[in-house]
Amino acid sequence: MTNAPPFANHTQPYVERHKMSSTPSYPTAIAAALMAMTLGIHLFMGGPEVHEAMLAGLQLPGLRAFASVLWHAVSVNLLVFSVALAALALRPNRALEATLAATQIGFAGLFLAYGAIILGSVWPMPQWLIFLTIPALTRFGQARRTSAATVQSSANSQPSG
Numbered sequence: 122m123t124n125a126p127p128f129a130n131h132t133q134p135y136v137e138r139h140k141m142s143s144t145p146s147y148p149t150a151i152a153a154a155l156m157a158m159t160l161g162i163h164l165f166m167g168g169p170e171v172h173e174a175m176l177a178g179l180q181l182p183g184l185r186a187f188a189s190v191l192w193h194a195v196s197v198n199l200l201v202f203s204v205a206l207a208a209l210a211l212r213p214n215r216a217l218e219a220t221l222a223a224t225q226i227g228f229a230g231l232f233l234a235y236g237a238i239i240l241g242s243v244w245p246m247p248q249w250l251i252f253l254t255i256p257a258l259t260r261f262g263q264a265r266r267t268s269a270a271t272v273q274s275s276a277n278s279q280p281s282g
Contacts, residue, residue, distance in 0.1 A: 146210045148262030152255045153206035159251050160199040198224070206259065218263055222256035229253045 172192045179185045202221060209217055229252035236243040243249065 144266070146213075146262035146266045148265065149206060149210035149259050150262075152258040152262065153203055153210055155251065155255055155258070156199060156206050157203040159255075160196065160203055163196060163199055202255075206255070209259065210262070213263060213266055215263075218259060222259065225252040225256045 172189070175188050175192070176185050179188055202225070205217060205221055208214075209221070229249040232246045232249035232252065233243050236246045236249070240246070
């Protein structure tokens with residue numbers, strides 16, 4: 122009899138089957154670049170078109186300040202998303218991927234809901250497209266990385282003849 126816990130024999134194969142590839146994920150790198158472009162569009166096109174117009178329509182200084190905080194909070198989020206996606210392209214992290222995806226899908230849902238309910242169409246605010254595309258591209262890249270590691274692990278475990 123061994124002193125190993127009863128689950129010890131099952132741990133190693135699971136870890137080997139789910140090991141991630143250490144090679145960069147190019148689809149995830151493209152997702153990071155798309156997010157960086159989204160940040161640029163938000164700052165340089167959205168600022169003059171949306172943020173300044175929003176401030177002009179608000180009379181109370183407190184509401185103007187609050188609207189500015191929210192606008193720039195989105196800028197910070199987009200920057201953090203860009204950096205996090207770039208890191209994810211280099212090193213897998215399922216929790217980070219899930220958090221980024223959930224937040225972006227939540228943003229997409231907000232654009233879809235408010236576009237449909239208030240504007241009568243989802244097309245005046247098409248940002249939902251990018252917030253669904255980036256997590257899909259990221260998932261594709263991370264899944265390819267997992268499959269590549271599984272294939273490599275299987276090849277390494279084959280007895281050589």
